Amino acid sequence: MQFNSLQELWFMGGHGSxxxxxxxxxxxxxLGLVLQPILKRRKVFADIKQRKQFEAQQ
Amino acid sequence: MSDVSxxxxxxxSMAKACxxxxxxxxxxxxxxxxxxxNPLLFGFLVTLMFPLGLGPDPATLAKLAPGLVWIIALLSCxxxxxxxxxxxxxxxxxxxxxxxxxxxxxxxxxxxFVHWLxxxxxxxxxxxxxxxxxxxxxxxxxxxxxxxxIGSVSLIFIGAIGAALTVGLKNSSILLTLIIxxxxxxxxxxxxAGVQAATxxxxxxxxxxxxxxxxxxxxxxxxxxxxxxxxxxxxxG
Amino acid sequence: MKSLVQFFFKLGSPNWFYKVSSYLVPVxxxxxxxxxxxxxxxxxxxxxxxxxxxxxxxxxxIHVPSSFIxxxxxxxxxxxxxxxxxxxxxMAAIVLRSCAVIGAAxxxxxxVTGAIWGKPTWGTWWVWDARVTSMLVxxxxxxxxxxxxxxxxxxxxxxxxxxxxALVGTVNIPIIYWSVDWWFALHQGATLKLTEKSAMDSAMxxxxxxxxxxxxxxxVLLILLHSRAEIIRSEQRKQWVKxxxx
Numbered sequence: 001m002q003f004n005s006l007q008e009l010w011f012m013g014g015h016g017s018x019x020x021x022x023x024x025x026x027x028x029x030x031l032g033l034v035l036q037p038i039l040k041r042r043k044v045f046a047d048i049k050q051r052k053q054f055e056a057q058q
Numbered sequence: 059m060s061d062v063s064x065x066x067x068x069x070x071s072m073a074k075a076c077x078x079x080x081x082x083x084x085x086x087x088x089x090x091x092x093x094x095x096n097p098l099l100f101g102f103l104v105t106l107m108f109p110l111g112l113g114p115d116p117a118t119l120a121k122l123a124p125g126l127v128w129i130i131a132l133l134s135c136x137x138x139x140x141x142x143x144x145x146x147x148x149x150x151x152x153x154x155x156x157x158x159x160x161x162x163x164x165x166x167x168x169x170x171f172v173h174w175l176x177x178x179x180x181x182x183x184x185x186x187x188x189x190x191x192x193x194x195x196x197x198x199x200x201x202x203x204x205x206x207x208i209g210s211v212s213l214i215f216i217g218a219i220g221a222a223l224t225v226g227l228k229n230s231s232i233l234l235t236l237i238i239x240x241x242x243x244x245x246x247x248x249x250x251a252g253v254q255a256a257t258x259x260x261x262x263x264x265x266x267x268x269x270x271x272x273x274x275x276x277x278x279x280x281x282x283x284x285x286x287x288x289x290x291x292x293x294x295g
Numbered sequence: 296m297k298s299l300v301q302f303f304f305k306l307g308s309p310n311w312f313y314k315v316s317s318y319l320v321p322v323x324x325x326x327x328x329x330x331x332x333x334x335x336x337x338x339x340x341x342x343x344x345x346x347x348x349x350x351x352x353x354x355x356x357i358h359v360p361s362s363f364i365x366x367x368x369x370x371x372x373x374x375x376x377x378x379x380x381x382x383x384x385x386m387a388a389i390v391l392r393s394c395a396v397i398g399a400a401x402x403x404x405x406x407v408t409g410a411i412w413g414k415p416t417w418g419t420w421w422v423w424d425a426r427v428t429s430m431l432v433x434x435x436x437x438x439x440x441x442x443x444x445x446x447x448x449x450x451x452x453x454x455x456x457x458x459x460x461a462l463v464g465t466v467n468i469p470i471i472y473w474s475v476d477w478w479f480a481l482h483q484g485a486t487l488k489l490t491e492k493s494a495m496d497s498a499m500x501x502x503x504x505x506x507x508x509x510x511x512x513x514x515v516l517l518i519l520l521h522s523r524a525e526i527i528r529s530e531q532r533k534q535w536v537k538x539x540x541x
Contacts, residue, residue: 022357026408030400044531219463243432248474283463290452
């Protein structure tokens with residue numbers, strides 16, 4: 001372990017803001033990349049379901 | 059009747075077909091001189107903007123002039139390519155053209171070459187004037203002229219790929235810029251560096267040789283992509 | 296040999312790809328989560344501090360892997376573009392479009408983390424360094440391919456146009472890299488020396504290797520997820536997709 005406390009880990013000897021902002025931006029982009037296809041698939045499935053119900057009513 | 063059908067069945071030789079296309083395209087351009095003049099006017103206008111933005115100091119302008127003139131030439135070429143296939147696509151003659159029995163590779167090459175004569179070549183002719191307006195050292199003028207002469211061929215052929223890929227789309231100019239400008243990077247680097255070298259009394263020959271290599275690469279490979287792009291858009295129409 | 300041909304034939308079928316990839320998604324999800332937590336804990340908590348750069352060097356654990364993916368994604372895209380234009384395999388087009396998005400995002404990450412890393416290390420957010428500049432050009436090429444693929448109303452045509460542009464880019468990218476390198480060497484007089492290689496301590500190197508492996512797994516996972524969503528969207532009128540919805 002390189003850091004003795006959480007504060008030290010957060011501060012990182014003055015470089016904390018750089019390191020953590022880089023990691024935060026990366027995490028946001030990756031999260032977006034993972035979520036986008038999942039939401040897209042969910043939406044298409046909802047559309048198909050709606051169409052099926054509509055056809056069943058006919 | 060039989061005359062017409064035998065004439066339409068007789069294939070002209072490839073060289074002859076290219077020559078005919080060359081003449082026809084040149085005539086079209088001569089009848090519509092504004093198509094040639096507009097990119098030139100654009101070039102002069104952008105040249106006017108630089109001193110207004112950077113200040114009129116001759117030394118500053120002279121220092122930046124090689125890059126500036128190259129960027130102006132590049133943008134004018136890009137602007138000129140946007141309309142390259144547009145009109146023929148809209149009136150349907152492009153579809154007929156692609157049906158011709160000649161190898162499209164050479165026909166496309168000829169056509170883009172005519173377009174270069176009307177845009178890249180004319181821009182090359184006025185580039186020394188733009189350079190002098192931006193106070194470039196006199197000894198750099200020959201290198202500037204030659205580098206834009208050779209480089210603009212690559213610019214027009216690469217730009218024609220973008221024009222072909224976007225010909226069927228509405229509001230394509232921004233998209234054309236987005237897909238083509240990154241591909242212009244090598245030409246700009248060596249073109250501007252060659253002129254820069256000439257302003258410092260160094261030989262620009264090697265830069266011109268590299269630009270010529272780019273030119274041959276673009277002229278030989280771009281027609282394939284242009285043809286592919288045109289075919290896609292005709293399928294869409 | 297025959298089974299290999301058959302395998303590629305099947306690979307081109309969206310239906311088959313969807314079914315097989317449903318087994319691969321959890322595998323790669325677990326692999327990338329596991330490797331990434333291991334790499335991040337090792338890199339952020341246990342790797343020693345760099346005596347020159349301080350702790351800011353820890354950005355390397357995302358900067359280098361994302362740069363790797365940014366480049367290898369383009370190779371993959373070029374290969375898919377050739378496959379699509381030659382054999383008209385529908386799957387190739389679908390994966391190609393996923394690659395354009397993922398590649399652009401990875402290039403973006405590499406650029407942003409590089410800029411953030413540059414501030415404490417060299418005192419400036421942005422340097423027109425050879426590698427930074429070529430990465431920026433690569434980003435615009437990805438964006439161009441992506442925008443072109445979205446510009447057509449008929450998807451198939453958008454994919455074809457994107458594939459042609461990807462192949463044009465394949466010829467161009469080595470030339471761009473080479474000329475930007477040359478350009479940087481020409482103007483290097485006034486700039487900082489950025490490419491100084493120092494031997495990395497193995498305690499620093501090991502988390503980096505783990506992170507590279509993790510990012511490759513994430514890359515495969517993202518390609519699978521995006522391609523699967525795209526398959527479902529483009530085949531939503533087909534019976535086998537309708538059967539997926541209860």
